[in-house]
Each structure stands twice: as structure tokens, then as C-alpha cells.
Amino acid sequence: MRRDIFQAIADPTRRAILVLIAVQAMTPNGIAEHFDITRQSISKHLRILSECDLLAQKQEGREIFYELKIEKMKEIDIWLDQFRKIIEERFQNLDQLLFTLKNKKK
């Protein structure tokens, strides 16, 4: 089963989990308190996020603390870059056009 970060953030619950554990490491039970679904479902989401290599985990006794590897969010940012680039190019062209029009006017 091939997973990627875009699939990871497709689910709204998973997005909310990511935001939670971006700030601080949390246990599955701790996370589950914020939602109306079972602890096991949360665990399943954490497993998916782990498979995307988005999580760091640290065991403390019988508790496991999960935290977002926040720098992984850059992958999305990088994907967005192509659109920013296109927007930028259009802006440049528009600028060029305005410049040309202005010169014609004179």
C-alpha cells in the first residue's frame, strides 16, 4: 500500500491530529480525548501517518508519545511552488504588457 503525505492530509481527522501533535508530543489516549472516535481509530490514523514518515515517537513506560516531524510539511509547500511560479510568471507578463501599453500611449 503506497502512501504519501497528500493522502495523509486528505482526512479531516488526520489533519486535526497533525495540528495537535505539531505543538507537542501526545499519547494516543491523549489525542483521542479531543475526538469523538475510539482510541483504536486514532491509533489507526497514527499508523497511517507513521507510514508516511510524518511522526516521531518516544516510548515512556507503557505510554507512547507521538509528535509531528513538522519539517515534513515542506513537501506540500514544495508542491505548491509550481503554482506560485505560474502566478509569478503571469504577474511578470502582465507587468510587461502594462509597460508596453504605457509606452505606446506616449
Next chain:
Amino acid sequence: MRRDIFQAIADPTRRAILVLIAVQAMTPNGIAEHFDITRQSISKHLRILSECDLLAQKQEGREIFYELKIEKMKEIDIWLDQFRKIIEERFQNLDQLLFTLKNKKK
């Protein structure tokens, strides 16, 4: 069926379509040439993207040109902002810590 932009970009084919029609408007047939799936599948993807209000379309005779409303990509960018903010805060705190350490040293 509730759709959002995060679900829209979850599928790799859909992401590729978005990139294609970000540059210029294209017909379903034109888009389909770039993929190994049927024209109908492409249409299905376009429908999903439309439901997320990501597309502008223009009819020309029997052809329909689809184009990405590129500014809609900002929604993803805005979601990423929360993580940027957290990173920034950590950087500030680190800076503060280094400053404190430096003063103690003196």
C-alpha cells in the same frame, strides 16, 4: 458527498491534472492524452475537481476547456501557515535561549 481541496489533491492523477490545467485551459480529450486512463475517468476527476470549485470552464462548440482557478491553491497554503507559525515560535524560543546562555557566560 462532502468534498474539499485536500481530498481533491489526494489522488496523484488529479494532482497531475491540476498542474496541466494550471498553465492553460484544456479539453478532457486533450488532458486524457497525457494519461493511460480513459477519457471518462478524466472526466470523473474533472467533476470532482469542479465540485471543489477548483475549475473554470468555457464551452467552445462541442469542446469544453477546463482551467484551474489557481488562486484556490491558497487554501492549502493557509492551512500550512499554522505549521510555519509553530516553526517560527520555536525559532524565537531558541534564539531567546541562546541569548540567555550567552549572558550567563559573561
Next chain:
DNA sequence: TATTTGTGAAGCCGATCGGTTGCGCATGTA
């Protein structure tokens, strides 16, 4: 030691996904 607590894994289930084929229909063209 016996019990409680925190966790992951497995199996179930209805809903959805992402592809397919087979239409119907409007628009161009011979």
C-alpha cells in the same frame, strides 16, 4: 501475585474510490 492501564493488531462492515464499459446527446462535417 492479581488487576488495571496503555497500546497495537486483526477482523468486520458499510461507504467511497478510481477505474471500466456502454450509453445518450449535442455539435460539427461529408
Next chain:
DNA sequence: TACATGCGCAACCGATCGGCTTCACAAATA
């Protein structure tokens, strides 16, 4: 008028999703 083309829609299908319940097991606690 007849035919070809471009398109959307509906039905089908196997795979996956995102919940759930049940279980096993290790760690903490009585």
C-alpha cells in the same frame, strides 16, 4: 441528411477507507 466527434452520465466492480469491536500483551499498580 447521414455520420463522426466530444462530451457527460449511469452502472458496474474490485480495492481501499474509516469507523467499530475484540483480543493479546507489556507495564504500572494494588
